[in-house]
Every structure is written in structure tokens, then in C-alpha cells.
Amino acid sequence: MKTPTTIYFVARTHGLKRHLLKHEDLQRISRAKDLAEIHSLLLQSDYSERLSKISPLKLDAYQLERIVYEVLSERSYYLLKIARGSIRRLIEGFCRRTEVENLKRVVRAIHGNESMNRTQFLPVPREYQTVNFLALLECRRVGEIIKLLKETPFRDLGDKVGLYERYNNPLILEAYLDRIYYSVLEENLKRVAGGSRIQHLVGTEIDIKNLSSITSLQYSRASPDLLKEIIIEYYYRLPRNLVSKLVELPYEEILKLPLGPPYRESITKAIDLANNNMLPQAENILWQYFYSCVEKESIKNPGSLVYVISYLFLCRKEARNLATIAAGKQFKMGPERIQSLLFV
Amino acid sequence: MAFIGKITPTRGTLIRLKDTLRFIQEGKDVLEMKRDRLAGELSSQIKDLEGRKILEAELMEAYAKFKDVLTNSGYEAVASSAWSISKIETEVAKASVMGVSLPRIMVTKRSSADSIQDMGLYQVAAKLQALIVDLLSLAQTEANIERISYELMMINRKVNALEKTVIPEYERKISYIQDLLFDEDLEGFVEIKHVKNTAGRRKT
Numbered sequence: 001m002k003t004p005t006t007i008y009f010v011a012r013t014h015g016l017k018r019h020l021l022k023h024e025d026l027q028r029i030s031r032a033k034d035l036a037e038i039h040s041l042l043l044q045s046d047y048s049e050r051l052s053k054i055s056p057l058k059l060d061a062y063q064l065e066r067i068v069y070e071v072l073s074e075r076s077y078y079l080l081k082i083a084r085g086s087i088r089r090l091i092e093g094f095c096r097r098t099e100v101e102n103l104k105r106v107v108r109a110i111h112g113n114e115s116m117n118r119t120q121f122l123p124v125p126r127e128y129q130t131v132n133f134l135a136l137l138e139c140r141r142v143g144e145i146i147k148l149l150k151e152t153p154f155r156d157l158g159d160k161v162g163l164y165e166r167y168n169n170p171l172i173l174e175a176y177l178d179r180i181y182y183s184v185l186e187e188n189l190k191r192v193a194g195g196s197r198i199q200h201l202v203g204t205e206i207d208i209k210n211l212s213s214i215t216s217l218q219y220s221r222a223s224p225d226l227l228k229e230i231i232i233e234y235y236y237r238l239p240r241n242l243v244s245k246l247v248e249l250p251y252e253e254i255l256k257l258p259l260g261p262p263y264r265e266s267i268t269k270a271i272d273l274a275n276n277n278m279l280p281q282a283e284n285i286l287w288q289y290f291y292s293c294v295e296k297e298s299i300k301n302p303g304s305l306v307y308v309i310s311y312l313f314l315c316r317k318e319a320r321n322l323a324t325i326a327a328g329k330q331f332k333m334g335p336e337r338i339q340s341l342l343f344v
Numbered sequence: 345m346a347f348i349g350k351i352t353p354t355r356g357t358l359i360r361l362k363d364t365l366r367f368i369q370e371g372k373d374v375l376e377m378k379r380d381r382l383a384g385e386l387s388s389q390i391k392d393l394e395g396r397k398i399l400e401a402e403l404m405e406a407y408a409k410f411k412d413v414l415t416n417s418g419y420e421a422v423a424s425s426a427w428s429i430s431k432i433e434t435e436v437a438k439a440s441v442m443g444v445s446l447p448r449i450m451v452t453k454r455s456s457a458d459s460i461q462d463m464g465l466y467q468v469a470a471k472l473q474a475l476i477v478d479l480l481s482l483a484q485t486e487a488n489i490e491r492i493s494y495e496l497m498m499i500n501r502k503v504n505a506l507e508k509t510v511i512p513e514y515e516r517k518i519s520y521i522q523d524l525l526f527d528e529d530l531e532g533f534v535e536i537k538h539v540k541n542t543a544g545r546r547k548t
Contacts, residue, residue, distance in 0.1 A: 062419050069420075108428035111459065116427070120420065170428050170459050216463045220470070279409075279464035280416035320418070327415040341416045 006193065006305060009087055013308045016075070017298075019046050020311075020318055023344060030325050030342065031335045035059045038329060046071050047322075061330035065323040066119075072319040073098060073123040076312055080128060086191045087305065090198075093188040094312055096153070098122050099131055100181045103154065104174045106136045106145060111170040142173070154180055167226055175213070175230040182206055182234055197306040201297055201313070203236025204262075208290045210243060211263060215270060216283065218251040237262060262289070280341055291317050291343045317343050351517060353524040361521065365514040372506045378442045379499045385441055386492045392485045399478050406471045413464040428459040429469060432476060444495045449484045451477055 002010075021029070025041075032038045036056035043051060050067045051059070076098070080091045102121045109116040121133055130152050139145050146158040160176045185202060189195040213230050227247040235243065237260050245257055252271075259267060266289040273282035291313070298310030321342045328338035351357055414422050433453035438445050454477070457469035 065419050105424040105427075108424050108459070112427040112429060112431070114427040116424075120424070122420075171461060174461075213461060216461050216466070219463045220458065220460070220466045222458065274463065279467055280412050283463050284416065323418040324415055327418065331411045331415060333411070333415065338415070341412070 010307055013311050017311050026321055030338045035329050061326040064326040068319045068322045070123050072315055075315045077125050077128055090188045090192050093185040098124050100177050103177055107170045107173045153184055172229050179232050194304040197301055198309050204293050206232050206234045207236050207238045208286045212286050214246050224248050288343055353521045358521045361518050375499050375503050381442050382492050382496050389485050389489050410468045413468050425460050425465055430456045444491055446488045449480045
């Protein structure tokens with residue numbers, strides 16, 4: 001039995017979803033002759049308010065990418081603003097992935113001894129921040145970050161500092177941030193009605209993330225020991241023993257293992273593309289599968305909370321596709337080449 | 345000849361000029377030897393420049409792949425991944441070839457792209473890391489060629505100046521003093537002979 005709050009919330013999401021760009025819109029945008037034309041095409045969308053402040057002739061791909069991620073943040077946190085109770089906790093947990101991405105950026109910058117500034121963070125409204133990002137900008141060592149994260153959901157990150165130092169690889173900390181994120185999200189999912197369908201989406205996302213990490217890092221000949229540490233220990237359709245075997249096998253032999261039908265096809269395509277030196281496309285193929293699952297779930301469950309989570313995933317997909325089109329146009333790539341890099 | 349009025353045409357001056365000329369000729373020989381050695385070094389370095397076209401083609405190929413990766417992942421994602429790449433460390437020492445100071449670039453620590461998870465970005469980063477080392481080597485070769493060429497130009501000028509101006513001038517000075525001294529000797533001889541003849545006539 002759905003509560004009125006859930007019904008209201010899902011109904012609002014239906015309205016919000018109408019603001020997303022359709023497949024045909026993206027195709028039209030990818031066929032635009034330059035960024036100025038994209039500017040005019042996007043003036044009838046949620047991006048119009050920000051775009052109208054910039055001259056079409058002065059717009060570059062980086063500016064457009066910033067705008068796209070600002071709108072993504074606005075869309076995600078708008079839902080959080082109107083949510084109440086357990087739904088609010090769920091959305092809050094979901095939106096924390098933006099903070100996780102920002103934390104990963106800080107970790108990378110410190111690892112590479114680089115300094116970053118506040119404009120290089122993905123936008124998170126101040127009232128929803130659980131981490132003081134401005135203070136993190138002052139950190140010069142990983143230990144300093146751990147101290148600042150003590151009172152946040154990411155307090156356990158300190159457990160992996162030793163391992164990070166041993167491998168001298170920030171991927172260890174990045175993977176652990178993901179692990180913390182998903183464990184909090186899982187807890188929140190248990191408290192909402194219809195959480196199992198959302199669990200399916202989140203579980204598939206983690207499986208895809210693990211498969212993507214394994215294939216990518218095996219391509220770069222990373223050691224199995226490092227791979228084991230980078231796996232998010234949450235197993236949905238990929239059993240633990242299968243994942244353990246996957247990390248041991250060389251890249252070319254992954255298909256020898258009995259991967260489940262949903263992933264086998266995508267991995268086969270990804271390996272084929274990688275063998276043909278089409279690495280960006282190979283990287284995307286698994287995520288294409290994930291977004292097709294998201295679309296299916298949103299169609300199958302129009303009245304439940306999974307629709308809301310699907311909407312949030314689709315917002316991310318749109319942002320990523322627009323950023324890709326913008327960069328492609330900046331580099332004067334043809335529409336076919338750009339379309340081959342889109343999540344459709 | 346302007347110099348003629350400035351020298352004292354004595355035997356001492358002649359000896360000094362001859363010594364100086366010998367020294368200058370030896371110096372010219374040394375400069376010629378240095379020039380030959382540097383020319384050899386230059387031709388061997390120029391051979392290394394032949395790889396430049398291949399390197400440029402590889403760089404363009406890596407750039408094309410980078411554009412694909414950047415388009416696929418976005419500016420900010422690529423930039424933040426790039427932060428985690430450890431930096432290449434180099435040392436520049438000086439080596440001397442025939443007195444010409446040449447830079448020697450040594451890569452003391454290679455950068456590592458192990459912290460990149462994205463396959464495409466990893467491939468581009470790994471390729472660029474290798475190319476950067478080759479670029480450094482090419483930069484060293486170009487700097488060496490520039491310095492050796494400059495030194496060769498200076499040596500050529502010096503050798504030409506010695507050959508065409510300094511040595512002929514010294515030779516002329518020596519020849520002038522020798523002629524003058526010969527005339528003085530002849531004059532002295534004639535005078536002595538004249539004195540002897542006059543003295544002999546008086547005796548008889």
C-alpha cells in the first residue's frame with residue numbers, strides 16, 4: 001500500500017521527467033553544426049536560464065559542461081527538497097554520490113600533489129553538504145582529509161590509509177568511498193516501500209562498476225591483489241567466488257568464466273571493441289546496458305519509488321550525454337562519431 | 345700598411361713575431377681539429393633528429409585518442425584523473441664535448457598512470473608518458489645541435505680571421521723586418537768593406 005506521500009512524490013517526479021531531453025532531442029543536438037547552435041537548441045530546456053547569460057558565440061564545451069552539471073545538481077537536490085521522511089533519507093543517500101565524486105577529486109589532487117579550487121567541485125548546495133569541501137581544499141596529505149571526515153558518513157575511510165600507502169594508489173580510497181556510499185544507500189533502501197526494485201538498480205550498478213573496474217584495470221595490467229582491494233564488496237548478480245576468479249584471470253580470458261547472461265553479452269562486446277582499439281566505446285558498453293535497465297525499470301514501475309531513482313539516473317545520463325556532445329562539437333567531431341559515444 | 349710604422353724592425357722583434365706566428369698557427373690547427381671533432385658530433389646528433397617526424401606522428405595519434413577520451417569522459421573527469429598521475433622527474437647535467445657545454449637530460453623517475461581506471465584514458469596517458477621521455481631526448485638533441493652549430497660558427501669565424509687576416513699580417517710584418525734587416529746587414533757589410541778598402545789604400 002503506497003502512502004500519499006509516496007504517490008505525491010512519484011507524481012511530481014513524473015512531471016519533472018517531462019523536462020528531460022528526449023532521444024530525438026539529443027540526436028538533433030548532436031547534429032548541430034557548432035556550440036552556438038546547441039546553445040539555441042537548449043534554450044527551450046532546463047538549461048535555458050544559465051545559457052541565456054552567456055553569448056552563444058562565447059560558449060565553449062567546458063562552460064557547457066559546468067552548466068550541465070549545475071542543472072544536474074539542481075534537479076537532484078530539488079527532489080531532496082520536496083521529499084519527506086524515509087523517502088528523503090533515500091534521496092539524500094542517493095545524492096551523496098556527488099559528494100563521493102568530489103571527495104575522489106580531492107584524494108586524486110592530494111595524491112598527485114596538485115592544488116584544486118572550489119570551481120573544480122561538482123556543485124552541492126551548502127545546506128546538503130555533509131563534508132566541508134572548502135576545508136578539504138586546504139589539505140595537503142591524506143591524513144588531514146581523514147581528520148576532517150571524522151564526523152561525516154565517510155569516517156571509516158581512515159581504515160584504508162595503510163593500504164593506500166602500501167599500493168601508493170588512490171583507487172583504493174576511491175573504491176572504499178564507493179563502498180561506504182553503497183552501504184549507507186543499502187541501509188536507506190531497507191526503510192522504504194518498494195526498496196527491492198531500487199535494490200535491483202543499485203545492485204546492477206555495483207555489478208557494472210565492478211565489471212568495469214576489473215576489465216579496465218586488467219587492461220592496464222594491474223596486479224590481482226590491487227584489483228581485489230578495488231572491488232566493491234557487494235554482490236548482486238555476480239557471485240563473490242566469480243568476482244574472485246575474475247580478478248585473477250588475464251583480460252583476454254574473462255569470457256571463459258560463466259558470467260550471467262545479462263553481463264556476458266556486454267562484456268563480449270566490450271572486449272571486441274577494446275581489441276579493435278575502440279576503448280571509449282568499450283568502456284561505455286557496460287553502462288549502456290545499465291541505462292537500458294534503468295529505462296526498463298522506469299517503464300515497468302511508473303507508480304513506485306524506483307521511478308524516482310530511475311529519474312535521477314536518467315538525469316545523470318542526460319548530463320553525461322550533453323557533456324559528450326559539447327566536447328565532441330568543440331573538437332569538430334562528426335555527428336556519427338559523437339553518437340557512437342552517447343548512452344542511448 | 346698601417347702596422348709598419350708601429351713596430352720596431354729589430355732582430356728581437358723578428359724573433360718575437362716569429363714565435364707569435366708559430367703560436368697562432370698552432371692555435372689555428374687546434375681550432376681546426378676542434379671544428380672537425382664538433383662537425384663529427386653534429387652529424388651524429390643530426391641522425392637522431394630523423395626520429396622527429398615519427399614522434400610528431402605518434403603525438404598526433406595520441407592527441408586524436410585523447411580527444412575521443414575527453415569527449416567520452418568530459419573535461420572535469422579527465423582533469424581530476426590526470427591529477428592523480430605522479431609527475432615525471434628529471435635532472436639536467438652538463439657534459440663537455442671539446443669545451444662545448446651540452447645539456448644531458450636524465451629521467452630520474454617516470455610518471456605512473458596506474459591510478460587511472462578508465463581504459464581509454466589509461467592508454468592515452470601511458471602513450472603520452474612514453475612520448476614525453478622521447479620528447480625530452482629530442483629536446484636534448486636539438487639543444488646540443490644548436491650549441492654545437494653556434495660553436496662551429498664561432499670557430500669558423502676565428503679560423504677564417506686567422507687564415508685571412510692575422511697570419512698574413514704577421515707574415516708581412518716578418519717579411520718586412522727580414523727585408524729591412526737584410527738591407528741593414530748589406531749596408532753594414534758594404535760599410536765594412538768600404539772601411540777595409542780605405543784602410544788598405546792608406547797602408548799602401
